[in-house]
Amino acid sequence: MRCPSTAFLMLAISAAPLFAQGTRRAPPTPITTGGRPMPRAATATLPPIQLEDQWTTALVQRDTRTFDRLLAPNFVYTENASVMNRGDVMKSVTGSDRVEWARNEGMRAHDFGDVQVITGVLHLRGKGKQGPFDRRYQFTDTWQRHNDRWQIIAAQDYVIPK
Numbered sequence: 647m648r649c650p651s652t653a654f655l656m657l658a659i660s661a662a663p664l665f666a667q668g669t670r671r672a673p674p675t676p677i678t679t680g681g682r683p684m685p686r687a688a689t690a691t692l693p694p695i696q697l698e699d700q701w702t703t704a705l706v707q708r709d710t711r712t713f714d715r716l717l718a719p720n721f722v723y724t725e726n727a728s729v730m731n732r733g734d735v736m737k738s739v740t741g742s743d744r745v746e747w748a749r750n751e752g753m754r755a756h757d758f759g760d761v762q763v764i765t766g767v768l769h770l771r772g773k774g775k776q777g778p779f780d781r782r783y784q785f786t787d788t789w790q791r792h793n794d795r796w797q798i799i800a801a802q803d804y805v806i807p808k
Contacts, residue, residue, distance in 0.1 A: 691794075692796070693755065693762070693796070694755065694762045694764055694787070694789035694796050694798075695753055695755045695762075695764055697716060697789070697796055697798075698750055698753060698764055698766075698787065699750070700712055700716060701713075701716060701798075702748045702749070702750055702768070704716075704739070705739075705745050705748050705770075706745050706746070706747070706748050708739055708740050708744075709739070710736060710739045710740065713735065713736055713739055714736065716797060716798055717732050717735060717736070717797065717798055718732070718790065718792075718797040718798060718799045719732065720732070720799070721735065721797075721798060721799060721800065721801075722799075722800050722801075723735050723800070723801045723802075724800075724801070724802040724803075725783075725802070725803050725804065726804050726805065742774065742775055743772060743773070743774035743775070743779075744772050744773050744774070745770050745771070745772040746771055746772045746773065747770070747771040747772070748768065748769065748770050748771075749768075749769050750766050750767070750768055750769075751766060751767040751768075751769060751782075752766050752767055753765065753766030754766065760790060760791040760792075761788065761789065761790050761791075762788075762789045762791075762796075763786060763787070763788050763789075764785075764786070764787045764789065765784075765785065765786050765787075766784075766785060767782055767783065767784055767785070767806070768782070768783045768785055768803070769781070769782045769783075770782075770783070781805055781806075782805070782806040783803040783804065783805055783806065784803060784804055784806055785801065785802065785803035786801070786802045786803070787800075787801045788800040788801070
């Protein structure tokens with residue numbers, strides 16, 4: 647991963663059975679994966695709020711294959727004052743920072759048909775060049791359905807001050 651402040655990215659999409667928990671709320675009823683891994687064939691039809699679980703799991707497991715599948719070709723990511731493209735994000739997955747625990751909190755899905763915006767908070771704990779970190783990020787992820795497959799096209803987050 648990049649620096650500790652960007653540890654969020656290895657974001658997101660979005661809870662690992664052993665390392666993370668997901669709390670998904672899509673009005674009016676919560677949607678959860680129950681902490682169980684989803685078979686890859688079933689993921690093509692999952693709504694974005696559940697794909698956020700895969701993002702979070704991939705972040706903890708440093709799983710570049712999942713990010714490759716979830717990130718759209720022209721994906722753009724903004725964190726605080728920096729902007730990154732898909733390639734930058736893919737490189738950061740296996741960077742020097744290590745996310746050891748991650749959980750999404752208070753997520754909400756905003757449905758616009760073939761586009762969905764997911765808002766929430768990502769809470770991360772791990773270790774980086776400057777030692778242990780424990781951060782919370784407010785995020786907005788934008789997903790688009792193309793050929794019956796959801797991919798994240800843009801993400802924005804910022805560190806919530808302590």
